[in-house]
Amino acid sequence: MIPEKKVVRVRDVMKKNFDVVDGKMTIMDALRTMKHVETKSLIVDKRHGDDEYGMLLLSDIAKNVLAKDRSPERTNVYEIMSKPLLPIDPEMDIRYCARLLERFRLSRAPVVENGKVIGIVSFTDMVLHGLVDFNGSKND
Secondary structure (H helix, E strand, O other): OOOOOOOOEHHHHOEOOOOEEOOOOEHHHHHHHOOOHHHOEEEEOOOOOOOOOEEEEHHHHHHHHHOOOOOOOOOEHHHHOEOOOOOEOOOOEHHHHHHHHHHOOOOEEEEEEOOEEEEEEEHHHHHHHHHEOOOOOEOO
8 A cells, every 4th residue: 555645735844934025115225124035035015905915036136136237225126026926825735836836937935824924935945845854854
């Protein structure tokens, strides 16, 4: 008999610590407030109840500010952020999450529960924490 494979959920691998910024902040101010560089992203908060969350990746800053020689002191987050976002359910199997991110050519996405961002999931998180545990053995 084949043993049942344990389902690894997004909740199990997501990064729970992330930074939230205001879209009106300058890129430089947003970077200065960033405490969780390992997420490689910033969540842009909603302005009101009918608004949506946004996301700013460090790669977006490199492509749209640094490479274009724009001033990070004069460029606002809202000018280069992505919005709306594709929310990921924390109970989703990481195999389906990986397929979803690939389908939309995303490297990471917010994990949303009850309308609130509770984490960020990336391919790195799914591979390093979903397939292999910290001791280097496979999660079967």
